[in-house]
Structures are given as C-alpha cells and as structure tokens.
Amino acid sequence: MSGRMELVCPAGTPATLRAAVLAGADAVYCGFRDETNARNFPGLNFSSQEMAEGIRFAHGNGSKVLVAINTFARAENTDLWRKAADTAAACGADAVIAADIAVLDHMANSHPRTRLHLSVQAAAATPEAISFYAQAFGVRRVVLPRVLSVQEIAVLNRAIDVETEAFVFGGLCVMMEGRCHLSSYATGKSPNLNGVCSSPEAVSYVEDAEGTTARLAGFTIDRFGAGEPAGYPTLCKGRFTAGDKTGYLFEDPVSLNAGSMIVALKSAGVTALKIEGRQRGKGYVTEVVRAFRRAVDAAESGGDPVEIDGILAGLSEGGRQTTGAYRKTWR
C-alpha cells in the first residue's frame, strides 16, 4: 500500500482531543456521552456541542475526527443510535466507526457522504465478511480484529479493496470483540449493549490479613498479596482454576505494544495504526501519541525497526506488554 500510514489516537474528553491533535495525531477517535460508544464510562465522552467544537479544532490543525458509534442499538431505543449518527454527520465528522448493521444501514442511506469505518466490534476477519460490509454499506475501512497475525493481515489485504486499521498500543481484548458476553454474564452490563466491560460499579475490593481480593459482581477475579498493588478485575484477565491448574487461564494482565511491528504492518498493507485508550488522561495520550508520531515518521522514512522499537521502549502501561496475535504465537 502506498501513502503514509495514518496514526489514529484516542480521546475521551475535549482536553485529550486537543492533546492528541497537538501531539501529532493524524486522526482522533471519540464518542458521545451515552451507550452508543464502546467506552461509556462516567466522566468520559462528548456532548454534541463538544463534538462540533472538537472537530473544528482538529480540522483547524490538520487532523481528522472519527466518531465511534460502535455499540449495538438496543431494540427498544434505536433512536439514540440514529440521533448519534445524525449528529456526527451534522458536526462534520470525517468518518463514523460503526459495528451494528442497523447503524451502518442508517448511515449508508441517510448520510452517504460521510465515510464509514467498520468497528472492531463487528469482528470482520475474512475477505467475505469485509467485502460484504463494503458492498452493502460502502464501508471504506475495517478496523481489524486483534486475532490476526501480520502474515494473515498481508494475505487479507490482497483479497479486499478497503483500507485496514490495526491496533498497535494499549488494552488488549483476548476475546473477539463484539462477540463477548462475559461481562454481562457476571454484571448485567455488556460491551455490546452498554459500552462497558467489567463495569466499575460492579467492582469491589475485599481486604484481609492475606491481602486483597478483587471481585466483580461477587465473583472473585484475582487475589493480591499484602503490599502487592491490586489490579483492576477485568474478567478475562483474572486468575481462575481449571482442571488441576490455577492461573491466568485466558490472558495474562498484559497490554499490547506492537511498536516493533510498524514496518511489518506497513508492508502488510495496513493504512492506519490505532492506539487504544479513550479512558486515558491527556498526559498519557500526549506521551504515547508523541512517541508513535516519531516512530511512524521514522518508519515512513525507511528507519531501522530496532531504532523504532527503541523510541517506544520507554512506553508502558505500568505492566507487561505483548505483541498480541501479530507474531503468530497464539497459534
């Protein structure tokens, strides 16, 4: 794929949007303050006025804004999703990121001039699925499920004629997004319907002499020794027992850092690199976006992958990092 790779950065608030733009984001993605987006946390996200202002600011500084309306419209209240789509288009969003067929269909019919990106929540991982969304709704870009290796992405890109966007940094779902009901099974709140996973109001920490037990809606997700920092009990990153083994059965508490894969992802035909973390503050976003800006620019000018890795090595979410499925270790 020719052309420069686009760096797509998260913004949970107007302040982080400005920070991401000033740190060098080519595009910023954000959502409205309701259940229509997959990061529906208290204190996060945009009113329609803030969205319009954020888009004006980004455009004034040469960046794009992609509006995530990427949960599934609940049958009793589909108007909320329709209004979010209409507002995003009216605000001049450069693209809407959607997963639900109803939202995609509404965008294609009512706002055919607004670009459509297929959210990772749609879990479209095959040429057949991606081409279907492209033909049915005019989807121009697909955000790739985090289950594909770089080799698989290269093969996929040769078989489709829409752009691809790949996650390179931040939180990592080990389950296929948009197809996971673990959170609603325990808490009643789900990523698909409510835009939340392992929701904060269901979390409790119980202390005793041995340490801290982190629970989610009454289910013990992990236990930490006295003095050990207690992590957030995200369901799929907890410790459980199966057979005669106890441990992180689904995924270790790691985050994604595919900084070392930037050159490989470019060779695989990826158009855009995405940083996860709309729940993050502006200091974090500034630091990560700046580092990735330098790394992507270095990759674009034929820089040495080892050097690029060095630029990003200092970044950490405070825990262990992984290249996820990209290196094929899951196989």
Add this chain to the structure above:
Amino acid sequence: MASLKLTLGPLFFHWPADQLATFYNRVADEAPVDRVHVGEVVCGKRMPFSDPAWPDIIERLERGGKEVVLSTLAAPATVRERRAVEEWCADGRLVEINDITALPARSSRPFVTGPFVNVYNAATASFLVRHGARTICPPVELPLATIGAIAAGCAEAEFELFTFGRLPLALSGRCYHARLHGLHKDSCQFTCEQDPDGLAVDTLDGQSFLAINGVQTLSAQVQAVVLDPAELAAHNVLRLRLSPHGCDMVEVARTYRELVERRVEPNEARFLLSCLDLPGPMVDGYVRGEPGSQPPVPA
C-alpha cells in the same frame, strides 16, 4: 394458540464420531424436537473428525421426521474453513449462519442466524430477512423483552430463544484448552475431546463460573428458561433452542415438549430438569434483563 416448536441446536463440543452417531440416532428415534442442527460451529480443526459422520446422521434424522439445519462455523479463518462454510451454504437444506462470512454465499436463500450473529434490533433483523433470514436466534445476552421488541418490528422472521444449555459467552482467536495444556493451537492434540461438556473454570474461591471449550468460553451454569408458554408467545418467541450436552437430552426435550403443550407447570418442569445430570446449576437471568448468572426465581 399454536404450540411452540423445539429446536436442538448445534453441538458445541468435540465428541468422537461414534458418539455423535449414537447421540443423533437416539435423537432421531426418541427426541420430540421439530428441528435438529448438525455441523461443527466452534473449531474448524475438529471438522476432519466429524465431517464423515454427518451424511449418515442427516439421513437418519430426516427419516425420523426431523427438519435438519446445517450449522456453519462461528469464526472461520483459514482458507479451508472458509471453503467449508461456502460448501455448506450451497446445500439445499436450511443453513444456519454464525458469522457474516457466510452471508454472501447464502444470500437470497433461506437461512437461520445463530446466537453468534449480532441481531440487537428490528432494523438489523429486517436487513437480514431481506437477505434470506427465516429464523433468528438472537445473542444470548438479550432479555426476553428486547427479543419481543425486535420481533414486533420484524414480523417476517421467526424468533428462537436460547433456552437450555451452557451459555455460549465468548469466542477467541486463542484456544484455551491448548493454552491450559501448554500446547500451541496448531498442535493442540485435541485435548478438548476430554471434556464432553467443556472444562469447568472456577474462581479462586472455588465458585463455579465458566467453562472452556477450545476457542469458546461458556457459562459453567446451565441456562434453563422455564416460562409459561403464553409469556413466550406474548414476546413473539416461536421456537425454543435446546443446546446438546452429555446429560439425557431426550429427557430435556420431553420436558420442554410437555411444558409447551401445557402438560406440566413451569415449576414442575424445572424440577424435572433439576433431576437430570446437568453440567451445572440452572440460571436464567438474561431473559429477565439481569446478569446471565442469576438463578431462576421460583414462580
């Protein structure tokens, strides 16, 4: 009021071919269900084992008067898996699609959408109906009220409720049986075959919680929706899906048949189910809009 129809959903687990034959032969002869799904939906690597068994099973089921539906993979990835989906979609029988990958190959011919296809509203259901959907089994996390709202806005489709069995909660690109046994997915040694109902996952307190089945995660508890047929009909649910497990599925089907034909009361049906060797305690929270892990509230 026409009585609700019963469907035996696709088997999620890796059973040896002879066990498949024994199970489905008994279903053909004894289980009072109208429709039976066959085919592998969880893991394409299992298909070389089960594929040779299906033609005889299908013939036996059809001779037993069952309507057979061919279920397709929920997460096809490899060229071989995608081709398998396409081949099954070319069949003249009804096909269940469990991933959008199958849609282009099946478009404009009748199909069922399984709970792995995200139908959360009537607009999505109607879109799929225009492409050939006839029966829609919505995602398991939807409350009965929401299914009713979808059905009210999409009268052309028949709605099916995931009624009995461990709940299919998640799919991954990673195989948890392989990971647990320190193996890679590509050389997994099919350890999932050791767990015919999935392998129970407990919390550190020993509380039963989930179950792993290769790339799939299920609930440890067993969904057992036992409602008055009138309440289901009021929400336009026309079919109940029973998901196969190692317990006596013929008895499960008989119990639900008696329930939908009003020969037993819900509380009695729940008691009859509890007498079977279920892989976990019963839950039904999702249908009430509560966490899926909530136990039933006795009437």
